[in-house]
Amino acid sequence: MSVAETGCLPYMVRLVLGMPYMVTTNVDVEDGLVNGAIGELKYVEYDEDDAHEEIVKLWIKFDSDTIGAVLRLKSRPLVYSKPGILQPDWTPISRRSANIKLSSSIKCKRIQFPIVSASPLTVHNSLGGTFSEIVYDYDKSQDQQLVYVGLSRVTSLDGLYLTNSANAFMFHHARGSKSPKMLELRSELQRLDNHRLRTLAEQIMDVMQNSGCACTLMTMNVQSLQAHSLDIATDRILTNVDVLALSETWLDNGTFVEIVGFKRIIQSKRVGARAAGIAIYQKDTIPTIAIPHTIDKLSASYDEQLGLADDVGDICAAEIIVMDIRTLLISVYISPDSTTKQRKYFLTRNLMMYTRTDMPIVVTGDFNIDVSKPENTDFVDFMKRGLKFDLASDPTQATTLGGTCLDLTFTRNIRATCKRYCAYFSYHRPMLSVIEI
Structure with a gap:
């Protein structure tokens, strides 16, 4: 058989x-x-x-x-x-x-x-393979495409050996075939080369490779880190950023998840909330390790609503190095059933004390308010006038599959250029921020 x-x-x-x-x-x-x-x-x-x-x-x-x-x-x-x-x-x-x-x-x-x-292979079976040495059974009657595929399997000319049953040593395909089929193929390849469609991953990788000494941050709602840590660890874009700011980790404070290639800096989650939680991870090859930072909260004695604000969302922070300057990175997740007023109290309680410092600060995460809608522009004004943070991300670009803009990045005393990425395992789109002083 x-x-x-x-x-x-x-x-x-x-x-x-x-x-x-x-x-x-x-x-x-x-x-x-x-x-x-x-x-x-x-x-x-x-x-x-x-x-x-x-x-x-x-x-x-x-x-x-x-x-x-x-x-x-x-x-x-x-x-x-x-x-x-x-x-x-x-x-x-x-x-x-x-x-x-x-x-x-x-x-x-x-x-x-x-x-x-795989020592003896037909040319068709060798497609996709790469070898340091090959012995190719060459014949002048073979199609140009077949010869190309066969010879291109070897990594260098030093490892290429040609043989044939007639013991003839003339190569007949050097100038290329002028058959109608090959001319049509060359024309199509030229057309495709002139109209090349670059993938989103290529565009993001170019941005990261040209970022120089800047810090690359990926903001991402993972919708369960336990379920998707492997997805992150095998994504060539996500594994090349310096810092991950994750929301909806669904991890209790005593539960830790490893992401291969990264070191967990800090995480937090309210007690009793399931679809919640935030975390900050740093790439383990970065020489200067980020350190956890305890949020300096505004006292609840100023307003009783401030005392209730902690039930609205999760927040944690880490001090990272951006171009030799110590910078505060704050990761935020606010529950979707919160009102705009509750969101403002939550952010006031956790960010107001930092209006007195000149330290560069980046606040990023899932705020669960669609700032692309005109009725929500006052939230952006509140962040700027009340807490002195500028919106760095584009409010007109959707960050979810539903077309809403919920994932935001705010900055103070530092610049951030934001660009959306994609993830097949989350309803939210990851957002790359290139941060520089």
């Missing part, structure tokens, strides 16, 4: 460390573990409790870091339990099963690792 008839599981797999192998079935499409993914076999893991030493996992290093990234994160405890044996950039592959119908009355099950040797 062919491999296609057995659920893409081969009858036998010969294992040789250091050799390339190709995944034969879609293990996890979202994680890039799909049919055709190629990597190098690094380690064969046996069941230590089995007298027959049955193989339980194959550890493969794929050419692209995006292949198996989520699975590698989930497997880190196992990797750390075997230091010197397993490596964090190796991806574990386990056995899979497939039901096989032999006849109308006979069925069986095959349990096998979903890989085959």
